[in-house]
Amino acid sequence: MEKILIIDDNNDICLLLERFLGKQGYKTASVQRGEDGLVLLRKESFELVICDFKLPDIDGLEMLRRIKVMHPTTAVIIITGYSDVRVAVQTVKHGAYDYVTKPLYPDEILYTIKGALERRSQSLTQPATTTASPAKATSTRAAGNKGSLAPDGKRFIFGKSRVAEQLQKHIDLIAPTDMSVIITGETGTGKEFVANAIHLKSKRADKSFVAIDCGALSKELAGSELFGHVKGAFTGAMSDKAGSFEFANGGTLFLDEIGNLSYDNQIKLLRVLQERKIRRIGSNQDIAVDVRIIVATNEDLREAVRQGRFREDIYHRIDEFEIHLSPLRERKADIMIFAEHFLELANRQLEKDILGFDDEAKEKLKEYYWHGNLRELQNVVKRAVLLTSGDYVEADVLPHEIITPQYFAPDDTAGNVQVSFDPARPGVPVMSQSAANLKSVSENAERVAILKVLEKTGYNKTKAAEVLNIDRKTLYNKLKAYDIHL
Numbered sequence: 001m002e003k004i005l006i007i008d009d010n011n012d013i014c015l016l017l018e019r020f021l022g023k024q025g026y027k028t029a030s031v032q033r034g035e036d037g038l039v040l041l042r043k044e045s046f047e048l049v050i051c052d053f054k055l056p057d058i059d060g061l062e063m064l065r066r067i068k069v070m071h072p073t074t075a076v077i078i079i080t081g082y083s084d085v086r087v088a089v090q091t092v093k094h095g096a097y098d099y100v101t102k103p104l105y106p107d108e109i110l111y112t113i114k115g116a117l118e119r120r121s122q123s124l125t126q127p128a129t130t131t132a133s134p135a136k137a138t139s140t141r142a143a144g145n146k147g148s149l150a151p152d153g154k155r156f157i158f159g160k161s162r163v164a165e166q167l168q169k170h171i172d173l174i175a176p177t178d179m180s181v182i183i184t185g186e187t188g189t190g191k192e193f194v195a196n197a198i199h200l201k202s203k204r205a206d207k208s209f210v211a212i213d214c215g216a217l218s219k220e221l222a223g224s225e226l227f228g229h230v231k232g233a234f235t236g237a238m239s240d241k242a243g244s245f246e247f248a249n250g251g252t253l254f255l256d257e258i259g260n261l262s263y264d265n266q267i268k269l270l271r272v273l274q275e276r277k278i279r280r281i282g283s284n285q286d287i288a289v290d291v292r293i294i295v296a297t298n299e300d301l302r303e304a305v306r307q308g309r310f311r312e313d314i315y316h317r318i319d320e321f322e323i324h325l326s327p328l329r330e331r332k333a334d335i336m337i338f339a340e341h342f343l344e345l346a347n348r349q350l351e352k353d354i355l356g357f358d359d360e361a362k363e364k365l366k367e368y369y370w371h372g373n374l375r376e377l378q379n380v381v382k383r384a385v386l387l388t389s390g391d392y393v394e395a396d397v398l399p400h401e402i403i404t405p406q407y408f409a410p411d412d413t414a415g416n417v418q419v420s421f422d423p424a425r426p427g428v429p430v431m432s433q434s435a436a437n438l439k440s441v442s443e444n445a446e447r448v449a450i451l452k453v454l455e456k457t458g459y460n461k462t463k464a465a466e467v468l469n470i471d472r473k474t475l476y477n478k479l480k481a482y483d484i485h486l
C-alpha cells in the first residue's frame with residue numbers, strides 16, 4: 001500500500017485528506033509543522049508527500065529541498081494559496097511533481113496524486129536518460145524529428161496577435177542559422193517552448209535539445225552539470241560524468257535563467273563560446289563541442305552587466321539575436337487561442353469532452369492580469385475542465401481572483417489607496433468604482449500601488465518587484481512610464 005505524508009498547519013485539511021485518501025486505499029500520516037514532517041521522514045519513507053507551501057516554521061521551497069535530499073525518489077506535491085502560485089511554480093522547477101491551489105477539490109488532488117505516483121514508479125523502473133539539471137531533467141531529450149512538436153510532444157501554438165506574427169517570423173528567420181539567441185520575457189511566457197521551436201526548425205533538429213535551468217542549480221553543481229567532471233574531482237565525484245555541453249553536442253543547449261550563473265562558470269562558458277572546447281572539472285583534456293546556445297532570462301541582462309554581475313564579453317557573444325516574449329495580458333487576441341488549446345490538452349489528460357467556454361468565462365479570461373502567463377492559463381484551464389460538469393466551462397469554476405479582479409479606488413492619486421471588500425470573502429479586495437476613463441484610473445492606481453510598495457520596501461526595487469508580483473524588468477519599465485525617479 002502506498003504511503004502518503006500530509007504536512008499542513010491546517011488541521012481540517014489534514015483530517016479531510018487523511019480520510020479521503022484512506023478511502024482511496026492509501027496509507028496516510030499527517031503533521032502540522034515542517035520540522036515534525038522531517039523528523040517523520042528521517043524515520044520512515046513515504047512514496048509521496050503533500051506539503052503546504054506556507055508552513056509556520058519552514059517555507060515550501062526549503063521543505064522540498066530537504067525532502068529531496070533525504071529521499072530523492074519521494075514525489076512531492078505542494079499545496080498553495082492562489083496568490084502564491086508564482087512561487088509555487090518555482091517548486092516545480094526545483095523538483096516538485098506539481099502544485100495544487102486551495103480550495104482543494106478531491107478529484108483534482110486525486111488526479112494529481114495518481115500522476116505523481118505513476119511518474120515516480122516510471123522513473124524507478126526506467127534507466128536514467130541523459131542527465132540535465134534535476135530541475136529540468138524532463139526537458140533533456142533527443143528531439144528527433146518531431147516536426148512542430150514542442151517539449152514533451154506538446155503542440156506549439158503561435159496565436160494571431162501582431163506580436164505572435166512577429167514571433168513566428170523571427171523564429172523562421174533565426175532557426176536555420178547557427179546564431180545564439182537571447183529570449184527574454186516574464187515567467188511562463190513560453191521561453192523554453194520558443195527555444196525548442198527554434199531547435200526543431202534548425203538543421204540540428206535530429207540531435208539533442210538540452211535544457212538547463214541555471215537558476216535551480218547551486219554554484220558547485222552548475223559547473224559539473226554544464227561541463228561534467230572526472231572521478232575524484234571533488235568530494236562525491238564517484239565516477240566520470242559528461243556535462244550538458246557534451247550531451248548537446250551537435251544540437252542545442254538552452255540555458256534558462258542565465259543571469260544566475262556564477263562568475264566562475266561564466267568564465268568557463270566564455271571559453272566554450274570562444275574556443276568551442278570544454279574541459280570536464282578536474283581534467284586537463286579539452287573536448288571539442290559543436291553546440292548552438294540559446295539562453296533565456298527574465299531579468300534585464302544589460303542591467304546585470306552594468307552592475308558587474310554578468311560579464312559583458314559573454315553578453316555580446318550571446319546577444320546575436322534577441323526575442324522578447326510579451327506578457328499574455330499584452331496579447332489579448334491570443335488568450336482564447338491558447339485557452340482553447342489548453343482545453344483540448346486537459347480534455348485529453350482528464351478524459352473529458354468539454355466543448356469550450358461560455359461568454360462570461362471568456363470575458364473573465366481575457367480581462368485577467370495573468371501574472372504567471374501561459375503556465376498560469378494552462379493550470380487555470382485544466383482545473384476548470386476538471387470542475388466542469390456541463391458542456392461549457394462557466395465563470396463560476398474559475399478562481400475567485402479571476403472572477404473578481406482587484407481594483408483600487410479611482411480618484412486615489414494621493415497615495416491613499418482605498419479598497420473595498422466582499423463580505424463573503426474578507427481580505428479580498430473588490431472593484432469599487434464606476435470609471436469614465438478606465439485606462440487612466442488603472443494607471444493611477446498602478447502608480448500609487450507601486451509608490452506605496454517602494455516606500456514599504458525602503459525603495460529596494462528587487463523586493464518591490466517581488467511584492468508586486470512582477471519581474472524587475474517590468475518594474476523598471478513601469479517606473480519609466482510613470483515617471484518615477486528613484
Ligand SMILES: Nc1ncnc2c1ncn2[C@@H]1O[C@H](COP(=O)(O)OP(=O)(O)OP(=O)(O)O)[C@@H](O)[C@H]1O
Nearest residue numbers: 155156157158186187188189190191192193374375
Ligand atoms: N507556444 C506555445 N504553445 C503551446 N503551449 C505553450 C507555448 N508556450 C508555452 N506554452 C505552455 O506554457 C508553459 C510555460 O512555458 P515555458 O516553460 O516555455 O515558459 P518559460 O518562459 O520558459 O517559463 P520560466 O521563465 O518560468 O522558465 C509550458 O509548459 C507550455 O505548456
